[in-house]
Amino acid sequence: MTFFTKMRGAGTRPPRVGAAEIGWSFLGAAAGIAAVAFLHERVADPAGLSMLIGSFGASAVLLYGAPKSPLAQPRNLIGGHVLSALVGVTVRLAIASPDWLACSLAVALAIAVMHATGTLHPPGGATALIAVTGGPKILALGYLYVLFPVLSGALIMLLVAVVAVNAAPNRRYPEYWL
Template sequence: MPTPKIKRSYRKTRYILYKETLIDFKEHFWSFLGSFVGIGILAYVQSIHFSGNDAVYLIGSFGASSVLVYGIIQSPFSQPRNLVGGHVISAFIGVTVHKLAPDIIWVAAPLAVSLAIISMQITKTLHPPGGATALIAVIGTEKVKALGYMYVISPVLVGTLILLLTALIFNNMTSSRSYPTHSTYHKHYHKIRKRLVGR
């Protein structure tokens, strides 16, 4: 027979899973569409400018960011300051560490990630995928490494701005979705939308 402690843990787990996963199907639709368009734009840019083997614009951390900015839009980690700031700061640190220790990967890789975490904490821009952005600057393809500090601007800054702009559109399509949180953007967005539709 399960003990009372196990029963309580089960009830808490069930509550958390229910609260976080059983969302309206409309939420699923907008999450899907937002991430599809956001990553789709990056993939299109990638296909135009680079060959299939040179994953420059499609860095893995953008996929992780998409989960946050389209799927968990109320999370503090998903907010624009965290999305843009976390990636840009981490990219800068990753490139710097790679330049200082290009051939010592067992030092450069953990140092880049650790410094990125601390820097995001200090600047209040904590965004978990930022750790991957810093790591990619150290262990990425030769084309990524050859970018140097341009990696911070493109693909990182450009890519995050594309994800952000897409999120600002698709995360405010319904009255139940508001992004960023604690912002009047949602209200203004729907006012403008009503005026355009009214015409």
């Protein structure tokens, strides 16, 4: 018997979801990302701001694909992103070099802050990392990054999640607000 077969649950698979769940997840994610992208294209980008960051793709997986997850609840979504953005910008401003140190501290501190505040949201780690490694447009935002794209985009995705998830007959979001 190998190590992997001795592991608890070895040989079993997680339960699969049905076609309806896949369809509702697809529709919610498409609507949430479309709303943020549309507002980015029409409002934010012409004003020299950004509303799109990669970590929103991971948030979409949680919000629309696993809306019952504690990590997908509003407190975690908003708090996790905003606190991680604050940490990321602060680290970037405090440690300009070496990059490896700024990157590692931004992510590690973001995780610690999210844990300490009860706002753990895994995409928040990417939000902190983007604050440090983002292109010139993101880096030029400074603390404005916390508002645009982070807070504004997360709030839009939250509003879409409340509508899209609750449109499905057997789905409910949020499980709790705070």
